[in-house]
Amino acid sequence: MSLKNNREQLVKTAVQGAVAPAHQWAPFEVGAAGEVFAWPSTGGITYNVKIGDSVFGWAGEHIEPGVSTTMSHKNRKCESGYQFLACCGNEATVISGAAKGAKGTVLGHHGGVEHLMLDFPDVTLDKLTCDDKFLVKGYGQGLKLIDHPDVYIYSLDPDVLEGWGLVEREDGKIEVPVNVIVPGHAMGSGIGALSVTTGDYDILCHDEDTVNENGMNRIRFGDFVAVLDHDNRYGRTYRKGAVTIGVVIHSDSPLGGHGPGMMTLMSACDEKLVPVLSSQANLGVLKGIGRFATE
Structure with missing residues (x-):
């Protein structure tokens, strides 16, 4: 059935x-x-x-794929509108320099540093400099499923x-393809944040047994993932039976x-959202970008 x-x-x-x-x-920094x-x-x-790409194995931490951008490097309080309006999958255009006119795609936003990550093909990346600017057609905030008002959608x-x-199933629940299902106890930094339309929160992968039991070693940049028992409707909190779906951004x-x-994309309570495992559940597959780009 079509979801209007x-x-x-x-x-x-x-x-x-x-x-x-x-x-x-x-x-120097000190790990867990x-x-x-x-x-x-x-x-x-x-x-x-x-x-x-896998989010693991890099000689780096909190690495942001592609181009990290901000609206203003001086005042982070000004960044909320830039992050809020730019949604996962939006079109980005280079508006300066040798790559002017080249098209890319918004991946998502990273809290704390207030960065918005943009994907561009290699031919564009090689032309960019750190002085370049980008225009994003922000489109998606306010999106909803007309027949399912109990599903909250953000930044999509x-x-x-x-x-x-x-x-949409006959029982009214909605199946959502994801690459990984994360247990609620494996979420960390970002819990308690009041805004789910800017920033992100982190999946804890320091416990080897939890990672192996839940297939969390499969996590890639751009993956759609589900978090069980997490309610992101009005902030990020624990609630049994809630499910939150997001996209992996660092x-x-x-x-x-x-x-x-x-980064949060949708959330609902009472087991309304049913995550279904699929290795194709990645923004790159859907848009033909990143490692999934075609000539």
Whole structure:
């Protein structure tokens, strides 16, 4: 059955950002197991980490694939509108420099640093500089399923929703393809955040047994993942029977309370959303970008 949505009522708004400077948080950092490291982290133009790659195994932490952008590098309080209006799957266009006119795709936003990550093909990345700017056609906030008002949707382009493969069952529940199902106790940094339309929260992958039991070692950039017993309708909190679905936007981290970052896309209570495992549940597969790009 087709899931009707309200895309015709959504407002499409231009927002503009620029390459966010690469950042070093401290000369050395200490991980949850006591390991000391000095690694790359957030920001910049990242050439070799892409949608579809594993979030694990990099000599880096909180790595953001593709191009990390901000609206203003000086005032993070101004970033909320840029992050809020730019939704997963939106079109991004380079508006300066040698790559002017090239098209890309919004992956999602990263809280704390207030970065918005954009995917571009290699031919575009090679032309970009850290002075370049980008226009995003922000489209998706306010999206809803007309016949299912108890499903809350955030930061999602309607084209992604319609291409995702959601299925309405006869009992009124909705099946959602995801690559990984995460138990609620394996969520960390970002719990308690009042806004789910900006920022993200982290999947904890420091316990090997939990990772292996739940197939969390499969997590890739751009994956759609489900979190059980987490209610993201009005903030991020624990609620039995709730399910939250998100997209993975940054890499693993050894820091305590941190791990692969997930941006909220939809949430509902009372087991309304039913996650169904599929290796194809990735933004890159749906849009033909990142490691799934075709010539």
